[in-house]
Amino acid sequence: MSDLPRPEALFANINHTPPKADWMDVPVDIKPGRYCYAANPDSVNYVGLPHARKWNPLDDDWKLPENWQEIIFKGLHERLQKYRSFKIFMDICVRCGACADKCHFFIGSGDPKNMPVLRAELLRSVYRGEFTTFGKILGRFAGGRKLTPEVLKEWWYYFFQCSECRRCSVFCPYGIDTAEVTIIGRELLNLVGLNIDWIATPVANCYRTGNHLGIQPHAFFDMLDFFCDDIEDITGIRPEPSFNKKGADILFITPSGDVFADPGTYTCMGYLMLFEYLKREYGLDVTWSTYASEGGNFGFFTSHETMKRLNSKMYMEADRLGVKWILGGECGHMWRVVHQYMDTLNGPEFQNSRMEVPSNPITGTVFKNAASTKMVHIAEFTADLIKHGKLNLNKKRNANIHLTWHDSCNPARGMGLLDEPRFVAKSVVEKFTEMPEGTIREQTFCCGGGAGLNAGENDELRMMGGLPRANAVKYVHEKYGVNMLGCVCAIDRAVLPNSMQYWVPEVDVCGLHELVANALVFPGEKERETDLRGEDLPGLEDE
Amino acid sequence: MKALYSLFLVFALAALALVGAGALGMEKAFGLYIPFLAVAVFVVGFCMRVVDWGKSAVPFCIPTTCGQQESLPWIKQSTIENPSTTGGVVMRMLLEVLLFRSLFRNTKVDLHEGTKITYSSSKWLWLGALAFHYSFLTIVLRHMRFFTEPVPGIIAGIEAMDSMLQIGAPTLYLTDIAFVAAVTYLFVRRVVVPQIRYISLVQDYFPLFLILGIAFSGIFMRYFAKVDIISVKQLAMGLVTFSWVVPEGIGVMFYIHMFLVSVLLAYFPLSKLMHMGGVFLSPTRNMNCASRKFRHINPWKFENVHYHTYEEYEDEFREKMVEKDLPVDKPLAEGAE
Numbered sequence: 119m120s121d122l123p124r125p126e127a128l129f130a131n132i133n134h135t136p137p138k139a140d141w142m143d144v145p146v147d148i149k150p151g152r153y154c155y156a157a158n159p160d161s162v163n164y165v166g167l168p169h170a171r172k173w174n175p176l177d178d179d180w181k182l183p184e185n186w187q188e189i190i191f192k193g194l195h196e197r198l199q200k201y202r203s204f205k206i207f208m209d210i211c212v213r214c215g216a217c218a219d220k221c222h223f224f225i226g227s228g229d230p231k232n233m234p235v236l237r238a239e240l241l242r243s244v245y246r247g248e249f250t251t252f253g254k255i256l257g258r259f260a261g262g263r264k265l266t267p268e269v270l271k272e273w274w275y276y277f278f279q280c281s282e283c284r285r286c287s288v289f290c291p292y293g294i295d296t297a298e299v300t301i302i303g304r305e306l307l308n309l310v311g312l313n314i315d316w317i318a319t320p321v322a323n324c325y326r327t328g329n330h331l332g333i334q335p336h337a338f339f340d341m342l343d344f345f346c347d348d349i350e351d352i353t354g355i356r357p358e359p360s361f362n363k364k365g366a367d368i369l370f371i372t373p374s375g376d377v378f379a380d381p382g383t384y385t386c387m388g389y390l391m392l393f394e395y396l397k398r399e400y401g402l403d404v405t406w407s408t409y410a411s412e413g414g415n416f417g418f419f420t421s422h423e424t425m426k427r428l429n430s431k432m433y434m435e436a437d438r439l440g441v442k443w444i445l446g447g448e449c450g451h452m453w454r455v456v457h458q459y460m461d462t463l464n465g466p467e468f469q470n471s472r473m474e475v476p477s478n479p480i481t482g483t484v485f486k487n488a489a490s491t492k493m494v495h496i497a498e499f500t501a502d503l504i505k506h507g508k509l510n511l512n513k514k515r516n517a518n519i520h521l522t523w524h525d526s527c528n529p530a531r532g533m534g535l536l537d538e539p540r541f542v543a544k545s546v547v548e549k550f551t552e553m554p555e556g557t558i559r560e561q562t563f564c565c566g567g568g569a570g571l572n573a574g575e576n577d578e579l580r581m582m583g584g585l586p587r588a589n590a591v592k593y594v595h596e597k598y599g600v601n602m603l604g605c606v607c608a609i610d611r612a613v614l615p616n617s618m619q620y621w622v623p624e625v626d627v628c629g630l631h632e633l634v635a636n637a638l639v640f641p642g643e644k645e646r647e648t649d650l651r652g653e654d655l656p657g658l659e660d661e
Numbered sequence: 662m663k664a665l666y667s668l669f670l671v672f673a674l675a676a677l678a679l680v681g682a683g684a685l686g687m688e689k690a691f692g693l694y695i696p697f698l699a700v701a702v703f704v705v706g707f708c709m710r711v712v713d714w715g716k717s718a719v720p721f722c723i724p725t726t727c728g729q730q731e732s733l734p735w736i737k738q739s740t741i742e743n744p745s746t747t748g749g750v751v752m753r754m755l756l757e758v759l760l761f762r763s764l765f766r767n768t769k770v771d772l773h774e775g776t777k778i779t780y781s782s783s784k785w786l787w788l789g790a791l792a793f794h795y796s797f798l799t800i801v802l803r804h805m806r807f808f809t810e811p812v813p814g815i816i817a818g819i820e821a822m823d824s825m826l827q828i829g830a831p832t833l834y835l836t837d838i839a840f841v842a843a844v845t846y847l848f849v850r851r852v853v854v855p856q857i858r859y860i861s862l863v864q865d866y867f868p869l870f871l872i873l874g875i876a877f878s879g880i881f882m883r884y885f886a887k888v889d890i891i892s893v894k895q896l897a898m899g900l901v902t903f904s905w906v907v908p909e910g911i912g913v914m915f916y917i918h919m920f921l922v923s924v925l926l927a928y929f930p931l932s933k934l935m936h937m938g939g940v941f942l943s944p945t946r947n948m949n950c951a952s953r954k955f956r957h958i959n960p961w962k963f964e965n966v967h968y969h970t971y972e973e974y975e976d977e978f979r980e981k982m983v984e985k986d987l988p989v990d991k992p993l994a995e996g997a998e
Contacts, residue, residue: 136859202717210939261862295946336981534730534743556780560727
């Protein structure tokens with residue numbers, strides 16, 4: 119983050135008043151720090167996506183295929199038939215502007231093309247200009263324009279400045295969801311080979327090795343084994359997780375971000391400890407898979423088809439292992455895919471008939487809300503355990519933490535997972551304070567790096583996008599002394615620490631199950647001196 | 662500039678009617694043929710647009726969830742904002758269509774000294790939109806007295822309510838005031854707020870001016886340049902009963918009013934005004950949010966999709982898996998070590 123201006127300077131530069139010139143006359147200016155690098159052709163080729171090549175967004179020539187316009191038109195036409203959402207959203211926007219100041223990227227950058235309405239107009243104007251009678255005849259007078267290479271570059275730049283968080287859709291009187299427009303826009307770009315590497319390479323890795331960093335099975339095993347060493351040091355208890363175990367009760371799938379990057383690793387240790395506890399106390403048999411070792415679905419940021427191809431692994435593995443149902447870890451877009459797409463994409467084809475409506479064998483609770491997908495969120499699962507008093511918890515171990523809660527966008531606006539994590543959090547920490555209304559629950563802000571934008575090279579964009587969230591955290595930090603931001607998303611855990619360090623350096627970031635594991639008391643464990651991060655437990659010196 | 666274009670366009674349309682129905686004496690065209698044609702374009706066009714949308718598939722269940730999901734029995738679900746039953750979806754749509762629920766949530770962002778951002782409730786757009794749509798509806802219903810004989814009680818009732826304050830003669834309609842105020846607000850907002858001006862197109866200003874033109878011509882006709890109401894009703898009744906007559910001496914202001922209404926009707930299906938139909942079809946609002954509970958079927962199939970199977974995976978990594986005692990389906994081939 120060395121090139122970034124100081125936070126005050128970055129903030130002072132935000133100007134929400136658009137320029138005088140008409141937006142169609144403002145040429146796209148691709149600024150370093152606000153875009154992600156072009157995809158590595160090897161990754162694009164690996165999953166057989168079209169027109170893999172080396173190209174650079176800063177070059178004039180993007181080496182487009184000769185018939186690129188034809189490809190886009192055909193793709194656009196096809197998608198207008200296939201997605202009513204897209205067609206309706208192209209047609210009925212009245213430009214009332216309710217969404218304009220709802221986007222974290224607009225709030226933080228002031229770039230008017232980051233207003234959701236205008237981001238969609240980038241595509242809508244071409245739709246009008248090339249597909250509607252009015253637009254074809256009247257052209258710009260009817261708000262239409264032609265698809266030129268300049269326009270395509272503008273699409274690429276701004277569709278990869280949208281984290282598909284759906285906050286704008288909450289405020290739209292017609293429910294126009296810019297995420298839908300961005301998803302289709304990215305599919306069209308994908309058709310002419312304009313991918314970004316931070317999406318294409320994770321997709322290829324997920325496809326091959328099961329997880330987005332390309333960790334091979336033996337290394338995946340080693341990483342979890344390493345966590346078990348740490349847990350043993352801290353608690354005296356060594357978890358014995360099982361891998362690819364046939365006949366286990368439950369298959370656990372989590373975003374692999376938790377397996378290799380702090381502070382997600384502590385959340386991952388939390389899962390390991392919870393499962394070990396449940397195995398010892400209640401005989402619950404949970405297995406991890408190295409093949410389906412990624413919950414996050416980077417295909418979602420490429421095309422619906424790629425999403426399906428990656429998502430299918432979850433059911434294929436559940437089928438192969440013969441588990442009763444699947445438990446999912448803390449992840450954002452993974453849960454949007456699981457909740458809203460998975461059953462449609464792969465339900466009947468890949469879900470085996472032996473799977474059961476999920477029920478918690480320890481409490482007897484049947485998760486009727488997951489009757490068809492057979493996949494339960496770990497916050498739902500743990501909340502149920504705690505409610506039934508099945509976990510021995512000691513809140514005091516988290517006494518040094520004053521927590522506030524970040525509703526991760528996708529679980530909040532694509533699922534409605536709001537109160538389960540709060541219940542769990544309040545059961546394991548003593549001090550909990552909500553951020554102001556308008557910044558939480560369905561109105562929550564994105565971390566600034568969702569939808570595949572968590573690359574190193576676009577740090578300015580991420581800090582701008584992270585500003586609204588950080589600003590609300592800063593408020594509760596200064597007013598109430600909040601020092602920890604909890605969340606249920608691996609991208610959050612990857613992006614928010616940087617954003618906090620930049621805007622509110624006194625606040626740290628954690629996952630939900632890190633807090634649970636800190637509070638979880640194993641029978642026969644040694645007296646803990648530190649939390650999972652190796653920091654001294656509060657009040658220990660007094661005891 | 663875009664606002665001016667739109668304003669000129671509406672003036673030109675009014676002038677067209679003034680010359681056409683006035684100087685050139687084409688009362689039949691402006692009183693009967695054009696309105697009839699406009700209604701036909703409106704009805705057919707509206708239906709075609711809705712059918713066109715309806716023909717596009719709804720492959721995924723993608724509602725925006727704006728509240729707590731259906732979850733554990735002791736967690737209170739937000740049954741309207743995150744519905745898992747048809748009843749909940751209907752309630753959600755009713756709130757959306759009748760009360761503009763989503764717009765009610767609107768907030769305004771402000772940047773302050775240092776690095777501070779605040780969000781405050783901003784209900785003006787909601788209020789303006791609500792006033793506009795409901796007064797428009799009332800005015801349309803009121804006008805039904807021209808097309809019905811005898812006038813149904815409900816329409817007479819609406820009219821009586823609307824002229825409750827009994828100001829002046831003829832009595833002043835409250836909706837006329839609310840309507841003009843609301844349309845003016847919606848226009849001023851577009852011009853004054855820099856962000857809204859930036860996103861506004863000709864087709865955002867044009868309907869506003871057109872509607873304002875209709876309102877002014879109507880009000881002018883009612884309170885100032887009085888037209889012969891009996892004759893107007895005669896013409897209107899003739900239109901709906903297909904016994905077309907053009908009574909003498911209605912007054913040219915009526916034809917201007919009628920022509921602008923005709924333009925609005927014909928323009929409707931071609932424009933963003935179709936949000937009236939589209940709002941009912943929006944998948945982010947009209948779908949059940951319980952997509953893990955009930956399977957949603959995609960009507961089309963993905964083609965040429967290849968999956969990376971476990972067999973392929975194990976074939977690539979078998980040796981490394983065996984090394985770590987990870988279970989494998991096929992043993993290492995003999996002598997492979």
